[in-house]
Amino acid sequence: MKKLLSFLFIAALIASCGGDKGSTSDNKKPTVVKPKTDKGIGETKSVALNDPLDEGMIENGKAIYQLKCAACHKLSGKRVVGPGWEGLSKKRKPEWIMNMITNVDVMLDKDPTAQKLLEECLTRMPNQNVSVDEARDILEFILKNDLDRGVQ
Secondary structure (H helix, E strand, O other): OHHHHHHHHHHHHHHHHOOOOOOOOOOOOOOOOOOOOOOOOOOOOOOOOOOOOOHHHHHHHHHHHHHHHOOOEOOOOOEOOOOOOOOHHHHOOHHHHHHHHHOHHHHHHHOHHHHHHHHHHOOOOOOOOOOHHHHHHHHHHHHHHHHHOOOO
16 A cells, blocks of 8 residues: 555656646747847946945945935845845946946846846836936945945
């Protein structure tokens, strides 16, 4: 009896795992669309980073963060509405970060990384009408946040 129950349990376990749901009837692999660039889509094509970081830009970026970003993004890695910012400068290129801030609608519609984040967070980032200069200040603040948290 124990052997029969064990057999039925194993058979049920195998059946519940199912087959390859991604396969098609003619065994073709699905096409993966890779981004043309990891810099995102938008006006920002390259960013010259400051070394050392610019304190004035950091302060301005912090003020913008508190006004427009803090309700959805925490400085830690904790996700609230949007993803947390800790480690952001290591996960994304500076150009991608700035394009996401300044060109959010196009990024969410066309950039695969932004689309994946939208799937995870389930809420579209609103367009905050941040200028490129303001986005650069926010980027400086993000870099300082990572530096302060030991993310290098």
